[in-house]
Amino acid sequence: xxxxxxxxxxxxxxxxxxxxxxxxxxxxxxxxxxxxxxxxxxxxxxxxxxxxxxxxxxxxxxxxxxxxxxxxxxxxxxxxxxxxxxxxxxxxxxxxxxxxxxxxxxxxxxxxxxxxxxxxxxxxxxxxxxxxxxxxxxxxxxxxxxxxxxxxxxxxxxxxxxxxxxxxxxxxxxxxxxxxxxxxxxxxxxxxxxxxxxxxxxxxxxxxxxxxxxxxxxxxxxxxxxxxxxxxxxxxxxxxxxxxxxxxxxxxxxxxxxxxxxxxxxxxxxxxxxxxxxxxxxxxxxxxxxxxxxxxxxxxxxxxxxxxxxxxxxxxxxxxxxxxxxxxxxxxxxxxxxxxxxxxxxxxxxxxxxxxxxxxxxxxxxxxxxxxxxxxxxxxxxxxxxxxxxxxxxxxxxxxxxxxxxxxxxxxxxxxxxxx
Numbered sequence: 001x002x003x004x005x006x007x008x009x010x011x012x013x014x015x016x017x018x019x020x021x022x023x024x025x026x027x028x029x030x031x032x033x034x035x036x037x038x039x040x041x042x043x044x045x046x047x048x049x050x051x052x053x054x055x056x057x058x059x060x061x062x063x064x065x066x067x068x069x070x071x072x073x074x075x076x077x078x079x080x081x082x083x084x085x086x087x088x089x090x091x092x093x094x095x096x097x098x099x100x101x102x103x104x105x106x107x108x109x110x111x112x113x114x115x116x117x118x119x120x121x122x123x124x125x126x127x128x129x130x131x132x133x134x135x136x137x138x139x140x141x142x143x144x145x146x147x148x149x150x151x152x153x154x155x156x157x158x159x160x161x162x163x164x165x166x167x168x169x170x171x172x173x174x175x176x177x178x179x180x181x182x183x184x185x186x187x188x189x190x191x192x193x194x195x196x197x198x199x200x201x202x203x204x205x206x207x208x209x210x211x212x213x214x215x216x217x218x219x220x221x222x223x224x225x226x227x228x229x230x231x232x233x234x235x236x237x238x239x240x241x242x243x244x245x246x247x248x249x250x251x252x253x254x255x256x257x258x259x260x261x262x263x264x265x266x267x268x269x270x271x272x273x274x275x276x277x278x279x280x281x282x283x284x285x286x287x288x289x290x291x292x293x294x295x296x297x298x299x300x301x302x303x304x305x306x307x308x309x310x311x312x313x314x315x316x317x318x319x320x321x322x323x324x325x326x327x328x329x330x331x332x333x334x335x336x337x338x339x340x341x342x343x344x345x346x347x348x349x350x351x352x353x354x355x356x357x358x359x360x361x362x363x364x365x366x367x368x369x370x371x372x373x374x375x376x377x378x379x380x381x382x383x384x385x386x387x388x389x390x391x392x393x394x395x396x397x398x399x400x401x402x403x404x405x406x407x408x409x410x411x412x413x414x415x416x417x418x419x420x
Contacts, residue, residue: 061397064387066351067337069378074336075328076253076366076373082244082301084320088210088236091218094225095203098122102221103232109216112237112309113208119232122225124204131197138190141183148183152176212236213307240306240316242268242281244324245296249366253328254299257284265327266301273314279303283326334365335374341386342372349385349392350378357385357396 094100100122107119155176215233225231257263263283281303291298301324306316316322341348348360362377378384383400 061355061399062387062389063399063401064351064385064389066383066385066400067341069335069337069350069380069382069384071333071335071380073330073332074334074373075330076250077368077370078246078250078253078326078328080244080246080324080326081321082242082324084306084316084318084322085241085243086235086318087239087241087302088212089215090209090212090234091230092119092206092209092232092234093228093230094122094206095227096122096127096200097226098124098126098204098224100219100221100223100225100231103217107214107217107232109214112213112307113211113234115208115210117208118205119208119214119234120206122204122206124201127197127201127204131194131201134190134194134197138187138194141186141190145180145183145187148176148180152180206231208234210236211238235318237305237307237309239302239304240318241284242266242301242303242316242322242324244299244301245291246299246326248297250326250328251286251297251299253366254283254286254326255329256286256299257282257302264329267325267327268301268303268316268322269325270314270320270322272320277314279306279313279316279322281324331365331373333375335362335378337372337374337384338386339368339370339372340388341384342367348374348378349389351383351385351398351400355397355399357389357392357394357398359394 100120103120104118106113106117113119212234215235217232218230219225223229254264255261266281266283268279268281269277281301283299284302285300287298287300289298290296303316305311305313308315337348342364343349346362346364348362350358350360352358360377360382363375364372365375366373385398387401
């Protein structure tokens with residue numbers, strides 16, 4: 001027992017020493033790991049960043065549409081809207097006073113009447129009486145003239161039996177020449193009164209002066225009419241006019257009808273007509289006054305048989321608004337380019353032989369909605385750029401688009417399809 005107790009203290013001391021040795025090793029390893037991490041971080045931070053240099057990607061030139069400039073005879077597309085008006089209309093008025101008895105069945109508004117067709121009748125009772133009185137007065141005047149001629153013959157016989165020559169003045173008095181002339185004048189006056197009464201009786205019936213359409217009855221039956229009271233509104237149906245306004249520059253491309261030849265032809269259409277129906281007219285006049293609001297020039301276009309009574313064509317109605325397309329006179333030596341190709345300041349962009357963009361200042365002869373006529377500033381065969389460019393620059397490279405009709409057979413299109 002004493003021997004065992006003497007060995008215990010040295011064993012516990014050795015275990016403690018070994019335990020402290022492990023702790024020291026772990027601490028040393030931790031310090032080494034931290035030092036290595038710090039050294040790695042310092043190295044990474046101290047090294048400059050490395051960027052791999054690559055060649056810049058080549059940006060393809062923009063793809064544009066072009067048209068070929070060619071001189072040709074060209075005319076602008078002129079069109080406008082006009083209102084239909086009557087070429088000739090009349091408000092038939094009574095030329096005698098009296099009561100309006102009735103309108104004839106032909107006087108119904110919308111009816112087409114021929115020349116001389118009775119339209120309205122007035123009460124002609126008083127006119128018949130006036131005619132009878134005029135005829136009686138004429139008969140009395142003629143009788144008085146016959147009696148005066150008998151008196152003249154008697155006076156001439158007495159003068160001859162008297163056997164003396166008188167002066168011309170006294171001889172005229174003796175032969176009752178003034179009385180004879182007075183009697184003759186009374187006959188003429190009575191005859192004129194008879195003719196006037198007969199004419200008033202005829203005027204008691206209003207008739208159409210020419211072929212036309214009744215627009216309106218301006219009064220009702222039973223109305224008392226004075227001389228000049230309007231009764232019926234009549235419109236000539238042989239031809240209507242269309243009054244249209246165009247820019248003043250358009251007049252240089254049109255001609256009006258005159259003794260030297262016909263005017264420019266016009267095609268008329270309306271949304272109220274079926275299908276592709278159209279009418280044709282002719283420019284007959286360029287009015288001297290400008291349209292009030294837009295200060296545009298005014299033209300008259302004539303359309304024959306406007307109601308289609310003979311041809312059966314769609315009818316033009318008074319007051320209707322129609323669209324007109326004018327057959328303008330072409331001019332030689334013009335370039336026709338799309339309106340989208342014209343840039344502000346009357347500029348066009350063209351492609352040179354190296355596919356680079358070049359600017360051209362041109363002389364614009366006419367500006368239309370879809371195309372522009374150019375007189376100068378372009379050369380024959382130049383390619384005009386019609387596509388819109390975001391930032392066009394002089395000399396920038398472009399790629400013209402190849403139209404399908406110009407693409408070689410078998411070449412792939414932009415959508416990957418192969419042409420046959």
